[in-house]
Amino acid sequence: GENVEQHPSTLSVQEGDSAVIKCTYSDSASNYFPWYKQELGKRPQLIIDIRSNVGEKKDQRIAVTLNKTAKHFSLHITETQPEDSAVYFCAASLKRSSNTGKLIFGQGTTLQVKP
Amino acid sequence: DAGVTQSPTHLIKTRGQQVTLRCSPKSGHDTVSWYQQALGQGPQFIFQYYEEEERQRGNFPDRFSGHQFPNYSSELNVNALLLGDSALYLCASSPLSHGSEQYFGPGTRLTVT
Numbered sequence: 583g584e585n586v587e588q589h590p591s592t593l594s595v596q597e598g599d600s601a602v603i604k605c606t607y608s609d610s611a612s613n614y615f616p617w618y619k620q621e622l623g624k625r626p627q628l629i630i631d632i633r634s635n636v637g638e639k640k641d642q643r644i645a646v647t648l649n650k651t652a653k654h655f656s657l658h659i660t661e662t663q664p665e666d667s668a669v670y671f672c673a674a675s676l677k678r679s680s681n682t683g684k685l686i687f688g689q690g691t692t693l694q695v696k697p
Numbered sequence: 698d699a700g701v702t703q704s705p706t707h708l709i710k711t712r713g714q715q716v717t718l719r720c721s722p723k724s725g726h727d728t729v730s731w732y733q734q735a736l737g738q739g740p741q742f743i744f745q746y747y748e749e750e751e752r753q754r755g756n757f758p759d760r761f762s763g764h765q766f767p768n769y770s771s772e773l774n775v776n777a778l779l780l781g782d783s784a785l786y787l788c789a790s791s792p793l794s795h796g797s798e799q800y801f802g803p804g805t806r807l808t809v810t
Contacts, residue, residue: 588739614797625701625787625801626740633797671739675797682728682791684753685799687739 584609586674588688596696601659603691605672608653612674614683615648615655620690621668630657662695669693699724701790701802709808710778718773718805722790728752729771730799731763734785746771775807783809 585608595601607615613634618626632639632646632655639646643662648655655674659666669690675683702721710716722729728747732740742755746765765771769790775782785806789799 586739616798618801625803628798628800631798673739677797681747681752682730682745682796682799684730684742684745684755685732685740685789686742690737690739 584686586686586688588672592692594694603657605688606654607674611676614675614677616673617657618671619668664695664697667695703788703802703805707806714778715776718786720788721770726790727769728791730789731773732787778809780809
């Protein structure tokens with residue numbers, strides 16, 4: 583069935599360093615890949631997304647890359663700040679013109695940025 | 698412009714009882730999806746509503762049912778509650794005409810005792 587594997591489960595970096603979180607998806611038909619940030623006790627917040635016709639997307643300090651052949655996609659955060667500390671979830675979805683695809687989530691990565 | 702809202706915030710129920718959770722989508726959104734998030738895990742898709750019909754369903758038993766109203770708001774009903782139903786229930790809405798993006802509400806924390 584559909585599955586998304588996310589690694590690592592925890593990640594600790596020093597403030598200013600970069601952080602990379604990787605995901606692998608099983609359904610080769612997936613075409614939409616969002617990333618969510620969830621702070622403790624709060625809702626998942628969409629921070630960036632990428633569609634299958636694009637290999638890379640950047641938004642200030644965050645970027646996402648997609649390798650469709652390998653079915654891998656990654657989140658890159660540069661110049662990390664303490665406020666980046668949260669749980670990050672990747673997701674994959676098959677978006678058709680007739681519906682909004684269901685999101686299949688990874689298990690999450692707890693990122694800790696040490697001041 | 699209000700984002701996605703959910704009610705109630707917290708709920709405590711006893712095994713065997715029934716519960717109804719409510720969601721109002723973001724303005725300009727017409728599709729509502731429901732997810733269950735167990736502690737320490739990623740959200741799991743329950744079902745999705747569009748034009749007042751269930752369009753997609755995840756691997757959840759028939760005890761989980763829903764409804765969408767003409768104003769796009771939605772309800773999630775769970776019958777015969779089990780201890781394992783304790784979780785954060787998240788509602789997500791998507792823009793008109795099957796937009797890709799899904800924006801989440803704050804969730805309802807359900808505890809079954």
